[in-house]
Amino acid sequence: MERVGMMNNSSNGQSLWHSSSQSPKTPTTMLDRALSSRRPHSDADLPDSGESGTDESKTKRPHVYLLASNFVSRIGHQWLPCLIIALLFLVLLFLTSLAFHSSSFVCVSRFDPAARIGFFGFDGLESDFGALGVPWCRSKHGKEVEWTSKDLLKALEEFVPIYETRPIKNNMHGMGFDHSFGLWFMARWLKPELMIESGAFKGHSTWVMRQAMPDTPIISLTPRHPEKYLKKGPAYVDGNCTYFAGKDFVDFGSVDWKNVLKKHGVKDLNRVLVFFDDHQNELKRIKQALKAGFQHLIFEDNYDTGTGDHYSLRQICDQSYIKGGGHSCFKDSDEARIRSNRKKFWEKAVDTEELCGPGETWWGVRGEMRDDFNHSNTQISYNQHFQNSRYVESILDVYWELPPVAGPSLTHQSRYDPARSTPPVVADGRRRLFQRIGLGRLDKSVFNGYTQMYWKILSSSVFMVVGTMAERWTNTALLVIDMQNDFIEEGSVTQVKGGKAIVPNVIRVVELARQRGVLVVWDKRFLLSVLKVVREHDPQGRDVEIFRRHHYRSEKVGPVVKGTLGSKLVDGLNIREEEDYKIVKTRFSAFFGTHLHSFLQTSGFTKLVIAGVQTPNCIRQTVFDAVELDYPDVTVIVDATAAATPEIHTANILDMRNIGVKTPTLHEWSEEFA
Ligand SMILES: C[S@@+](CC[C@H](N)C(=O)[O-])C[C@H]1O[C@@H](n2cnc3c(N)ncnc32)[C@H](O)[C@@H]1O
Numbered sequence: 242m243e244r245v246g247m248m249n250n251s252s253n254g255q256s257l258w259h260s261s262s263q264s265p266k267t268p269t270t271m272l273d274r275a276l277s278s279r280r281p282h283s284d285a286d287l288p289d290s291g292e293s294g295t296d297e298s299k300t301k302r303p304h305v306y307l308l309a310s311n312f313v314s315r316i317g318h319q320w321l322p323c324l325i326i327a328l329l330f331l332v333l334l335f336l337t338s339l340a341f342h343s344s345s346f347v348c349v350s351r352f353d354p355a356a357r358i359g360f361f362g363f364d365g366l367e368s369d370f371g372a373l374g375v376p377w378c379r380s381k382h383g384k385e386v387e388w389t390s391k392d393l394l395k396a397l398e399e400f401v402p403i404y405e406t407r408p409i410k411n412n413m414h415g416m417g418f419d420h421s422f423g424l425w426f427m428a429r430w431l432k433p434e435l436m437i438e439s440g441a442f443k444g445h446s447t448w449v450m451r452q453a454m455p456d457t458p459i460i461s462l463t464p465r466h467p468e469k470y471l472k473k474g475p476a477y478v479d480g481n482c483t484y485f486a487g488k489d490f491v492d493f494g495s496v497d498w499k500n501v502l503k504k505h506g507v508k509d510l511n512r513v514l515v516f517f518d519d520h521q522n523e524l525k526r527i528k529q530a531l532k533a534g535f536q537h538l539i540f541e542d543n544y545d546t547g548t549g550d551h552y553s554l555r556q557i558c559d560q561s562y563i564k565g566g567g568h569s570c571f572k573d574s575d576e577a578r579i580r581s582n583r584k585k586f587w588e589k590a591v592d593t594e595e596l597c598g599p600g601e602t603w604w605g606v607r608g609e610m611r612d613d614f615n616h617s618n619t620q621i622s623y624n625q626h627f628q629n630s631r632y633v634e635s636i637l638d639v640y641w642e643l644p645p646v647a648g649p650s651l652t653h654q655s656r657y658d659p660a661r662s663t664p665p666v667v668a669d670g671r672r673r674l675f676q677r678i679g680l681g682r683l684d685k686s687v688f689n690g691y692t693q694m695y696w697k698i699l700s701s702s703v704f705m706v707v708g709t710m711a712e713r714w715t716n717t718a719l720l721v722i723d724m725q726n727d728f729i730e731e732g733s734v735t736q737v738k739g740g741k742a743i744v745p746n747v748i749r750v751v752e753l754a755r756q757r758g759v760l761v762v763w764d765k766r767f768l769l770s771v772l773k774v775v776r777e778h779d780p781q782g783r784d785v786e787i788f789r790r791h792h793y794r795s796e797k798v799g800p801v802v803k804g805t806l807g808s809k810l811v812d813g814l815n816i817r818e819e820e821d822y823k824i825v826k827t828r829f830s831a832f833f834g835t836h837l838h839s840f841l842q843t844s845g846f847t848k849l850v851i852a853g854v855q856t857p858n859c860i861r862q863t864v865f866d867a868v869e870l871d872y873p874d875v876t877v878i879v880d881a882t883a884a885a886t887p888e889i890h891t892a893n894i895l896d897m898r899n900i901g902v903k904t905p906t907l908h909e910w911s912e913e914f915a
Contacts, residue, residue, distance in 0.1 A: 376566055379640070385641070397667070400426070401683070403425070409444070409448070416445055419643065420643070421445070421446075421449045424450065428453035432454065433512055433513055435460065435502070436454065436460070436513075437493075437515045438518065457481075459482040460501065461486065465486065517540050520542065524552055543555050544556060546566075546606075548591055549692070550615035558630050559604065588655045589661075604621070610625075644666055646688070648668050649665075657691045657692070662693060718846040720774050722852070722859050722860060724814050727808065728740055737883060743880065746878070746881040747852045749911075750850070777801060777802075779802070829861075829862035851882070856884040865897075875902045876903040878905065
């Protein structure tokens, strides 16, 4: 939850929206003003136009007709010209009114720009703003959640009566209805074995999780124990919860999770749900969660770019190359105009003043990576921000944002900008549905504070790459050389004796490179980080080195003949046909007679990492060529390459080291980024 209770500045804790809906006073927020001219003063006065939508603006028309007829009666003696003018005026008014309301106040949807124009109508503002889009983190492989909007709707109906029994009725500075619902829904759906929360405040979110999973243990990390709040008013302390609170407080990142989980008998980390509502930099939390091995994370506050007190996923994934990212910080730009117009209607809209920092920085909040309730902020460069998003997307299996439960006109919200959120579960205008599922019974103030809560699944066994270190991996290509059956498996005339032993290491190198590769070459999606360099020879050996041609003269199939089992990669080396690039060579060097150099050059790869067999021939020759061709950074993973004997291997590695080639072990290579 956002701490600053913009909607809630009345002393009795009731929201302005609440008080304004109680009595027909002067509207108090910009949205209030915008909508109050178009709606009756209280909900009870609203005609129920059914689920197809309520055109509340129609209530304004009688005043217009009244004014027109008064005008005609006052100027009765010049009746003919005046009547014509009045008629023209009425026609004009009618047409304007049609333009305003014909698409009605219904179903505002991110995917329905036409409806949005109808929603705002004012100056094409909405269609303009739509072009600015919504930042969205991309899940790998396009995975999505299994629940549907129908499931959400059904669950909403179930949740309303549960929510009505909450012990903390006024949870200002804590979760409102939307996020309580989201947390309850996801916990119930995912059925975790253990739930962990970071940031409990008075215990409302603990209570929500308990409602979802009555018997599941909870671990709660929060600096102040919720029982402390009991002295002053309602709070919730759970009987099946281990609190790391008060003097026992430990920050999530410092908990010895291995030990704690062992104590709780948790074996499968995939069955643990971690809920963060602690306003810490989400990148930091993701790295900590990954390190501990957690996969299911829910973050309560997913602030939009330019808003909030910590670096959120939305901010991280807001990038210049996506629609909605790369914001313009020019004061005279279209974006600045649109933003400033929207600010009049939605408190959550940010204008360029708020969005942009020094030097036209726009990512995060004014170019800052915020942390710890805005207490610790760091200015980051666009490049760092960019690397952060590449990193996050490389480990993201599923990313799902909870939509607002109901449209802003139903909940009287001004705290989220509908143009920058997912379509509500109960779309705007569906008043009858809103009432039917019981949402109408709730105080309007509980709908405030929606900030795009989200759930994500992280990939398991992900290699951590930290911030700027990731930059080292830009423009890097891994060359996996000759890891084919005929060079590795016993019984082949071309078997390299030490080859079999390095297979697991080569597999690991590929895994790591792939994880980093996603990160480092993502911006050039069409490029690939793993290059398989293989031999594929003519059955008669006409393209093989002369000294080997005799292998092809017998009845037997020669080594690595194209299409044979011997030419296939060894088992376990999971090269992805569709993803990884293949270079076929017929000589030792991967550069000789191939287009490797041209490929690397034109694709922007300058750094090479090499694994495979065998050290004195193909590895060495490729490495020497790379050095001769002025590749500035060549690495040979010393235990992911092999020769017939350790002595040959060591001597050749020494030669390569002597010409400036890096020769780390696999462990050293991976440790660089641990
Ligand atoms: C917005 S409130 C949480 C609201 C609560 N989840 C609810 O729904 O009512 C944020 C909480 O995070 C706590 N907090 C601050 N720093 C923290 C940290 N490093 N780890 C865990 N909680 C922290 C604050 O003390 C506060 O109780």
